[in-house]
């Protein structure tokens with residue numbers, strides 16, 4: 555019988571983030587698809603034991619906890635050693651973990667240490683003919699593949715936002731695991747984060763707001779209106795807490811002087827950019843060309859505002875296209891959203 559381990563790191567407060575809770579539900583789905591595999595949680599962090607309660611209702615027999623101050627910070631050497639200790643403590647054959655940067659950094663090395671194989675960024679875990687079956691996208695989300703493996707342990711990281719957090723009662727029993735973590739030369743002396751206003755990428759937001767190069771182009775009066783564009787866009791983001799995306803053209807403009815100061819290459823959506831997941835998307839001053847809209851694959855409801863009735867959004871890329879001046883539309887939308 556397969557033994558499934560949910561492997562997750564807790565944050566500094568001893569909580570599990572949404573990706574880890576989604577991975578817990580994915581592990582539970584895999585266990586039931588396999589018709590009764592054993593399900594164990596393995597949590598590591600400075601205050602990991604309190605996180606076991608968050609897994610209530612997901613069918614975990616027990617939660618193995620590895621707690622140490624050395625695990626309060628994400629660090630390859632200590633995280634990989636903690637993961638190895640947890641996998642070996644229960645003899646897991648399948649290891650399910652969230653595809654967070656902290657886990658992605660260690661999962662390859664961890665599979666190597668445990669003599670296993672790894673597949674990352676999976677989008678569904680199920681079973682076929684009694685064997686685990688994992689699904690993931692390839693080639694920038696253009697092709698979907700289904701994978702089986704005979705080798706164990708099989709490490710699998712699951713994308714965020716696909717499975718809901720567990721719901722129910724009855725926390726798993728907690729069992730402490732001891733491990734000799736390596737001493738490290740690195741010392742974390744503090745954290746610096748961007749000012750809250752500068753944080754524009756919000757993966758959990760319901761709406762993706764995309765700004766295209768049109769915001770920085772000459773408008774009907776023959777002049778540029780970049781400061782006005784910045785004010786309108788930031789006003790909308792602040793009021794709605796949407797996530798900000800950009801087209802390649804707008805993020806590439808940094809060398810040209812006419813730039814949106816808060817737009818970086820991290821915001822780029824598309825073939826060479828990201829493929830975010832949001833319930834809705836609104837594109838403004840963006841032409842809707844294929845290399846851009848391929849990044850909208852996981853955006854369900856799509857609307858666009860463009861002056862050009864023949865833009866790409868009108869060619870089957872959007873549900874609704876408003877042929878209008880985005881400056882005027884978004885100013886009015888901001889007014890309607892109020893203070």
Ligand SMILES: Cc1cc2nc3c(=O)[nH]c(=O)nc-3n(C[C@H](O)[C@H](O)[C@H](O)COP(=O)(O)OP(=O)(O)OC[C@H]3O[C@@H](n4cnc5c(N)ncnc54)[C@H](O)[C@@H]3O)c2cc1C
Nearest residue numbers: 766767768801802803824825826827839841845846861880
């Ligand atoms: C291999 C390859 C990979 C690529 N990868 C990506 C990628 O990852 N992401 C990406 O975005 N692109 C990518 N591209 C580029 C892509 O093909 C387009 O060139 C780019 O998306 C165009 O950006 P844009 O629509 O913002 O700008 P433009 O094409 O310049 O369009 C600006 C739009 O703004 C509109 N507009 C102007 N003023 C207003 C106004 N007041 N109100 C309303 N509308 C207005 C105009 O009508 C126009 O449609 C890639 C291209 C290649 C070849």
